[in-house]
Structures are given as C-alpha cells and as structure tokens.
Amino acid sequence: MAHYDITTPISDADVRKLSVNDTVTLSGTLFGIRDATQIHMFDHGRETRFDLSGHAVIHTAPNVRKVEPSEQYPAGYAPVCIGTTTSARMERFTRPLMKKNGVRMVIGKGGLLDDSLAAFGDLGGVYLAIIGGTAALETTWIEAIEDVDLDDLNPESLWKFRVRDFGPLLVAMDSHGKSLYTTVRSDSRGRRDQVLANLGVKQR
Amino acid sequence: MKIDASHVEEAAKELYIRALKVLPPDIKRGFDTLAAKESNVTGRAVLGTMIQNIEVAEQTDNLLCQDTGIPIYNVTIGTNVEIGGPELREAIRRGCERATREYPLRSSVVHPLTRKNNHTSTGPGVPVIHYDFSADAETLIIEMVPKGSGSENNSWLKMAVPAEGVDAIKAFVIDCILDAGGRTCPPTIVGVGVGGTADLCVHLAKQAATRALGSQCQDPEGHALEQELSAVVNELGVGAQGLGGDSTAFAVHVELAATHITMNPVAVNMQCHSARRSSATFTPKGVEYGF
Numbered sequence: 001m002a003h004y005d006i007t008t009p010i011s012d013a014d015v016r017k018l019s020v021n022d023t024v025t026l027s028g029t030l031f032g033i034r035d036a037t038q039i040h041m042f043d044h045g046r047e048t049r050f051d052l053s054g055h056a057v058i059h060t061a062p063n064v065r066k067v068e069p070s071e072q073y074p075a076g077y078a079p080v081c082i083g084t085t086t087s088a089r090m091e092r093f094t095r096p097l098m099k100k101n102g103v104r105m106v107i108g109k110g111g112l113l114d115d116s117l118a119a120f121g122d123l124g125g126v127y128l129a130i131i132g133g134t135a136a137l138e139t140t141w142i143e144a145i146e147d148v149d150l151d152d153l154n155p156e157s158l159w160k161f162r163v164r165d166f167g168p169l170l171v172a173m174d175s176h177g178k179s180l181y182t183t184v185r186s187d188s189r190g191r192r193d194q195v196l197a198n199l200g201v202k203q204r
Numbered sequence: 205m206k207i208d209a210s211h212v213e214e215a216a217k218e219l220y221i222r223a224l225k226v227l228p229p230d231i232k233r234g235f236d237t238l239a240a241k242e243s244n245v246t247g248r249a250v251l252g253t254m255i256q257n258i259e260v261a262e263q264t265d266n267l268l269c270q271d272t273g274i275p276i277y278n279v280t281i282g283t284n285v286e287i288g289g290p291e292l293r294e295a296i297r298r299g300c301e302r303a304t305r306e307y308p309l310r311s312s313v314v315h316p317l318t319r320k321n322n323h324t325s326t327g328p329g330v331p332v333i334h335y336d337f338s339a340d341a342e343t344l345i346i347e348m349v350p351k352g353s354g355s356e357n358n359s360w361l362k363m364a365v366p367a368e369g370v371d372a373i374k375a376f377v378i379d380c381i382l383d384a385g386g387r388t389c390p391p392t393i394v395g396v397g398v399g400g401t402a403d404l405c406v407h408l409a410k411q412a413a414t415r416a417l418g419s420q421c422q423d424p425e426g427h428a429l430e431q432e433l434s435a436v437v438n439e440l441g442v443g444a445q446g447l448g449g450d451s452t453a454f455a456v457h458v459e460l461a462a463t464h465i466t467m468n469p470v471a472v473n474m475q476c477h478s479a480r481r482s483s484a485t486f487t488p489k490g491v492e493y494g495f
C-alpha cells in the first residue's frame with residue numbers, strides 16, 4: 001500500500017509498478033471524457049487533436065460557465081463543479097482508448113469490468129477510483145480548464161484540465177490482473193446466505 | 205390563502221439550487237453514525253472524504269455532486285390553498301428551467317430517443333411533479349429532490365408470487381444491494397416498495413429512498429420489515445463506494461400499499477450518499493425553506 005505522486009504523462013514501466021490498494025495523487029494534464037465523447041470517437045470515427053498518450057482520463061461531464069477567454073480561463077470556460085460519473089457504462093471503450101490513443105490511467109467511480117482489466121494487463125494501465133459524489137472537493141483540485149475539443153458534445157466534450165494534487169485516488173484495478181471490485185464483490189456475495197439466514201429466509 | 209405563481213416559480217428555482225448544495229441534517233448525522241462504526245481502513249478513508257466534501261461544498265458555496273440529477277418536485281396541498289393547478293405546474297417548470305439557465309447548472313436531462321439536451325433540465329414529463337393533499341390549513345409544501353442517475357440506474361421490480369411470501373421480498377432486496385455494488389454511490393438509503401400495482405410499487409420504493417433518515421413507515425408491519433433489513437444490511441461488506449467495509453447503507457426504508465390476492469410485488473430504488481432534498485413551506489406568514 002504505497003503512495004505515489006505522479007506527474008502526467010506516465011510511462012509503461014511506471015504504471016506497471018502500481019498495485020491494487022496503492023494510492024496516487026496526480027499533477028499536470030488530465031482529460032475529461034464521457035459516454036458521448038467516446039461514442040463519437042469510436043463509433044462515429046471522430047478524431048481528437050489532443051495527444052492522450054500516457055495520460056489519465058476521468059469519466060466526467062463537468063458543470064462549467066462560459067466566460068471570456070483569458071489567461072485564467074484559456075478555453076473560455078470556468079469550472080463550476082467537476083465530478084466523476086459511473087464508469088461501467090463506458091466499459092467497451094477502455095481498450096480502444098488505450099490502444100488507439102495510448103491512455104494509461106482511467107479515473108472513475110464504481111469500477112470497470114473484465115475486458116478493461118484484461119486491457120490494463122495487455123497494454124499497461126490502471127483504474128483509479130475516486131470517491132463518487134465528492135465533486136465540491138474535486139473541483140478544488142482543478143487549476144484550470146486549459147482547452148476543449150469536440151465541444152459540440154458539451155457537456156460531454158473532451159476536456160483538458162490542469163490539475164494539482166488531484167487525489168488521493170485509490171488504485172482499484174491494476175496491470176497485474178487484480179481488481180478490488182472483484183474481491184469485494186465475491187466477498188460480499190459470500191456473505192449473502194448468512195445474511196439471509198439472519199433474516200430468517202428459508203432457502204429452497 | 206392565495207398563492208402567487210411567481211412566488212412558486214421563485215421557490216422552485218431556489219429549491220433546486222439549495223438541494224444541490226447543502227445536505228439535510230439527518231443525512232449528516234447518518235454519516236457520523238456510520239463513520240463511528242466503520243472498521244475497514246479504506247471505508248474510513250472513503251467516508252472521511254465524503255464528510256470533507258460536504259464541508260467544502262458549504263464553505264465554497266458549491267454543488268455537492270456534479271450530477272444535477274432528474275428534478276423531482278413533491279407538492280403537498282393543504283386546505284384553503286388557492287392557486288390554479290396548471291398555473292402551479294407551469295410555475296414549477298419555469299423555476300426549474302431558470303435554476304438551470306441562471307445559476308447555471310449542468311442540465312442532465314435529454315429527450316429519450318433523440319438524446320437532445322435543451323439545457324433547461326426539463327423535457328417531456330420532466331420535472332417530475334407529484335401532487336398530494338394534507339389536512340394542514342393554509343399550507344403548501346414543495347419538496348425538491350434532485351435524483352442522481354448513479355443510484356437511479358439501479359432500480360428493480362419483481363412481480364413475485366404470493367406463495368414466495370415475505371422471504372421473496374427480503375431475498376430480493378439483499379440481491380439488489382449485492383448486484384448494485386458500488387454503482388449506486390453507497391452508503392445509500394435503500395428504498396423498498398412492497399405491494400400495489402407495478403407502477404405504484406416502484407413509486408413507493410422511490411418515496412422510501414428519498415424520505416428523511418429516522419422517519420418511519422406508517423404501517424407497523426412495514427416498519428418491522430425496515431428495521432429487520434436495516435439491522436443486517438451492513439453485514440454485506442459492500443461498503444462505501446463498493447470498496448468494502450461496514451457502510452453499505454444508512455438504512456433500509458419500506459413503503460407499502462395493499463395489493464391483489466394473486467400478486468406480491470417488490471421494488472427497490474436507492475438514494476446515493478448525496479441524499480439531497482430541500483423544501484419550501486408556504487403559509488400566510490410567508491415562505492420558509494428547510495429540508
């Protein structure tokens with residue numbers, strides 16, 4: 001259970017050092033993506049001008065305010081409230097995101113599934129769990145919205161954030177085939193029968 | 205008591221923004237109760253982050269969670285309250301739209317087929333508005349619940365058969381909680397609807413999930429069932445955010461209705477840890493905001 005302060009992008013070797021239950025704090029660039037962003041990138045063949053290789057993406061669709069572009073708000077957007085959405089809906093995009101765009105870290109809530117876990121092993125990546133529903137806190141970790149692409153999909157645009165001390169995030173799925181979600185899930189399912197017995201439920 | 209539609213509009217706007225920023229005191233106490241009992245290191249850290257987030261939201265006057273949810277308004281009309289029905293409905297809709305445009309809030313609402321977002325948090329049938337009546341003289345209560353999708357996407361209905369009895373209800377609730385895992389942003393309030401028709405059953409589950417912690421099912425059997433389920437739910441080990449530990453749920457709430465001799469419906473709907481609510485009470489003295 002080690003802690004790592006990481007400045008993005010990250011190398012293959014460094015991402016493979018991370019194991020489940022380690023914690024990570026990120027600084028540098030972070031990209032925001034969501035359902036529609038990836039549907040357009042991978043189902044409709046849209047390209048982004050951003051280089052995502054070695055980078056981290058967060059499953060989000062932020063609340064933003066349109067402002068005059070300035071040094072503080074280079075993209076013409078001020079962050080209002082930036083939080084994280086449930087990752088599992090976007091399961092099928094993890095592999096193409098890693099393979100085609102070189103993404104190495106996916107941040108989200110609730111975890112990803114088996115295909116993503118395999119992709120993390122094959123291509124060198126991790127899933128970092130953030131605490132869902134703590135957007136007020138997350139917003140304080142974001143320094144600026146630096147740029148935005150595919151903005152016709154707003155709020156599901158491809159966002160480029162500058163972050164400092166973003167975290168701590170929990171490594172919940174690693175490149176060694178381990179997933180904290182699988183562990184907790186099998187553990188909690190193992191408790192089902194005892195709980196039902198405590199409720200006096202007769203199992204046929 | 206005559207009520208001006210513009211005041212309702214103002215309240216509908218205010219309620220949405222308030223609900224997104226400040227958690228009700230019963231939920232805050234719920235966090236303290238769970239944190240005091242949590243034995244898992246990760247679980248304690250997760251709860252700590254959630255509690256810190258509640259404080260940061262209040263200090264920075266920011267939204268608790270980025271998901272502005274589907275707006276739901278529950279209207280309770282007392283006696284001698286004078287306002288036109290359609291006028292009331294339109295005032296609520298306008299207030300909801302204005303909150304979204306003027307604050308501005310992220311509109312999370314789209315047309316279900318075209319997926320088009322009007323950026324108003326409204327659309328066909330949304331905001332969801334429920335109307336009920338009370339015997340309170342000259343009182344109009346509007347409650348607002350922004351219902352997050354993480355928890356709403358995990359909703360279930362089972363038309364069990366009478367021969368399966370209450371055991372089917374209990375087992376179904378436990379299986380839904382296990383199935384949901386971390387996707388509902390636990391700790392949750394697990395809302396269980398029992399009986400009624402299919403649609404009423406789901407509605408009851410939603411009512412159960414969104415009522416205050418510490419409130420009770422008015423039916424004694426229903427209350428006994430919610431106590432029994434609440435007592436064991438945190439033995440499941442799903443934990444806060446599904447990352448393990450003792451904080452799977454704040455409580456299990458049950459609401460029930462009579463049902464058909466051949467039916468045994470049970471529905472589950474959950475409210476996430478961002479268990480947001482706000483309310484406005486109109487009386488001859490004016491409008492008072494609360495939770």
Ligand code: SF4
Nearest residue numbers: 133269352354389476
């Ligand atoms: S489920 Fe609740 S806490 Fe989680 S992201 Fe949605 S609204 Fe926020």
